[in-house]
Amino acid sequence: MSLQERQQASYPLYLEGGGEMGMLTRSFNWSETVLGTPDKWSPNLLTTLSIILHSKFPMFLWWGPDLIQFYNDAYKPSLGKDGKHPKALGQKGAECWPEIWPVIKPLIDQVMNGGEATWQEDQLIPIYRNNNLEDVYWTFCYSRVIDVNGEIGGILVTCTETTNKIKRTQEIEQTLIKLAESESRSNKLITQAPVAVGVLKTKDLIIETANSKILQFWGKSANIIGLPLALALPELEGQPFLQILDDVYTTGTPYSSYEIPARIEYNGIFKICYFDFLYQPILNQSGETESILVVATDLTEQVEARKIIEENFLQFRQLADSIAQMVWVTDESGTHEYLNKRWYDFTGSNFDHTKNEGWDDLVHPDDVARAAEKWIHSLNTGDPFEIEYRLKKHTGEYVWVLGRAAPFYNAEGKIAKWFGTCTDIHDQKLLQEQKDDFISIASHELKTPITTLKVSLQLMQRMIDNQSPQMMSNLIERANKSMDKVGVLIEDLLNTSKYNHGQLHLKKTVFEMADVIDECCSHIDYEGKHTIKITGDTNLKVYADAGRISQIVTNFINNAIKYAPKSKEIIVRVYKENDQVKLTVQDKGPGIASEKIPHIFDRYYRVDSSGSQYSGLGLGLYICSEIIKKHGGTIGVDSKPGEGSTFWFTLPFLGTTAAVSP
Template identity: 25%
Template sequence: MNKKFHFLDDGGEMGRLMREKDWSLTPLGEPNGWPQSLRITLNIMLNSPFPMFLFWGNTLKSFYNDAYRPILGDDGKHPKILGLNGKEAWSESWSDVEPMLKIVTEKGESIWKENLMVPIFRNGQMEDVYWTFSYSPVKDEAGCVSGVLVIVTDTTEAVLAERRLKESERRFREVANLSPVWIWITDNEINIQYSNRALLEYVGVENESDFTGQVWIDVVHPDDLDIVFKGFGKAVEDESGFTLEYRVKRKETGNYEWFKVLGAPKFEEGKMVGFIGTAMNIDKQKSFSDHLKKEVDIRTRELADSNDKLEAMNKELQSFAYISSHDLQEPLRKIQMFSEVLMENEFDKLSTSGKVKFEKIQSAANRMQSLINDLLSYSRTDTEKRVFEIVDLKDVITDVKNDLGDELNHKHGKITLLKSCKIEVVPFQFRQLMYNLLSNSIKYAKSDVSPEIIIDTAIVKNAKSIDSSLKNKKEYVQITITDNGIGFDEQFAEKIFEVFQRLHSRQEYVGTGIGLAIVKKIVQNHFGVISATGKLNEGSVFVIVMPKAQ
């Protein structure tokens, strides 16, 4: 090829292919013999960023540029159709293409088509491709049509996307019209653009086109219009969703019913263009809510009366505690004192029956003293001020062991602490808790076996698995107290923590039946839990789980 023809110098891949092709084997001959109109058209086409295709001459030889090249895909026509006759190059779609080419070549008229489906062979198979294109005549020096210039865009993706969008919209409308919930779309000015069948039927509008703009103003209760405008206005200002409750007139009855309306902003290309939302009829719930509110008001007043009565009872209980700690104990101490004097000075003068009666008087007085003391301890666990401090369990156990020294020595008992820990507690309550549990284990020891009590501790981090009232994020201490005493039947595991509950007669084991109830209340005051397991004649296990730090 003669390189002096610069009209083929540029054009990327297609310019190179045209330069390298042996045109002497074609009816066009060497490029130095090509007409000026062909050269100019090819030069324009090769340097254009728009996809272009040229049919030239009587046989409509094929030329195209780099921008057109992707339209042909892979494993298809490229590059063999370069220079081929139109009918040969486009045999699969020639019946569609030829009539349009004749309009241009024979009449010299331009034509334009949008989204026209013309199948072609590309990517190894036949494909239905949509095109938007123009066919324009290219005239030679004599003014005759010598070629057809095609400027084309493959719009297949756009066409299919639009079809998918329409199908999606069709399905949306289909589903929306089946929904009993209102579905609506508006613009920024609250002009209705779409409303589903349930909404239209409620307001008595037959056609969707009749319920547009701000027709909704006519069906919203006049007293609620301000709620609507303010709600939507704030949503526009904040660009956020909203929830409103207002009344809407039902066409069928003329009555207003309550609706709960939820809306959210609708954005296109980052700009808010309106709202989409739903509405649900809550008239029955609203009526029920109003009724419930009245009931709650009544119950609240009743509760206030009950609280007043409870406060009065608490004052009475406080008076009882005062009487228990002062007025009741004073005559009780005198009974005990005079009984002791009589027993010491007049015992020998009493008959056998009198001696037994005086011993019963002393025993009953001592039991009453224990009961009063335990009742006071039980009531104080709630009323006394709680000041938490960090204590070492080892120090508390040592202190309690000293207090229980006589009982331990008498029964040859042993208390062993395997592992100590520090824990934040109300010191005097925690000491009473440990005292009650350890003294309980000593009290209920077997008559022929020395009591052995083992105390162990462990850190618990998944406390909720032990009891749902505990928190996994908090660190707990588990204190386990195991003894070898008489134990108890498993069915009484909860009952033993109740006030005045005894599993044995007073003749067998002394006590008031309040000790373990005090223990449970103290554990609750420390936001912990306690449980017990036991087997008859094998012993008991008490497990306390309390926060390591409050």
């Protein structure tokens, strides 16, 4: 069952709770709408509804071509008491909002056609409610909701009605204007006003009145009253305020702005502060500007707090982008909100693709169900998320990663977000698999000769009183061969341990390559089935550890006998190549597949992956490569299927005579 099918099957979980609107949504007869019953709804619609119903912030949703409506308890007051609620639930947008449709439909079309989200602040949109057409102010955002098919499925509306705020502001402004126009009362009332208020007189902007709030904002005392503003606040020079005030006085046109930075001096220290302010011209009976009313609100603390939050988030992003792990953040429902640069570089994906069903597209098909089940369990229980699964790289290759996530709780003790990481563990995973295979192979390889040795010893014990010289000789030979095999295996293990801990020590001497080759060939059992042909200049000298080099040559020849049993002739060749001595061992066997050649000298690697056809621990060639690296040489293999293989190594060339001493 796909994730989409599981979500649709468990749709009641998405609609549970949510207060009155949750109850109405569950009991609504959706079969009579174009959406059909909830079990057929898109998983993205269900997830969005779950967020809306459990939010304490007013939220509204239009879904599908007919813009079918959903909303939560926090949005209900905005519908008034004239019957829009609960009729608006499940209703088409055009039927619900005929009085404002010409205003909002273009905004809806903009978002539905793939445009950017809209943002309107303190927008006047009159609506019919409470049996009357009311002037209503809104701050709202229309943002798109992507459906499972990657197309825009609907529009999420997050909104706040600001009618009361606007009306209060207008009332304060009008009251202050009227009070300012009444000379007999203005000074006293302005002084007592709960907001920062001042009056600037004439074109020279003489400070006629200033209450304690505005003096505090300016960082001045009452001694500045009667002075021109430019003289009282010389730090305004080079800032736009004096010019704006001059324009207001000249044109008689009010001016207002929000979160404007101002450089103000406090006790000899200059500081950047942020204000919302209004410059309102006060006209005389002739319609000429007589003075300017200044109303200001200090927003410095709010702006600085927001900047700290923004800076912290920027630092988080920079930190997240600088680490090796892939970092991701989701909301409480599991919808992705952020992925770091490492994620995009690794997957070659983008945010729009990943934030919905795109994650499942990148997970190996065999791991999707397991990962989804684990993730849904964590979302439902709050348990930390941890799982190993395969993730597709931008190259198309699946790589093992370790996924982890932990919940972040808000001040109310509820999960607000999930912070997660994906760590590339592919090499460790493969190494662990190789180690597991190695343990299995080692157990098998050691068990066989030990069993043979045990049987030989048991038979010899039985023959103590009734000895047969011929049989005793055979049993001793078999026991010795078994002991030799065990010795070789143990030696490989000990050598590997030394190499891993940097404990390989070389005993270098000057010798001819012929000495090593002759010694190797005298100890190798051909069983009369193979011929070793030696060619080239075997008198070439090297400065190396003769025992270790002999170990490599023996390994190469034994491998040729083992893996190319039908190659009757094995050719050993020594020659000078540039400033190196190169030794090659060539067979006419089946060759090696090209995809296996890059791994042939890896630790624990065996060309025969079944582990049954050939003996060995997969350490021989790895040990050979470590020995050659320690000598400063190179090692490799040239092979094509059906054409045999040539293993080789190089060592620094010294000459053909003993010209160099150790």
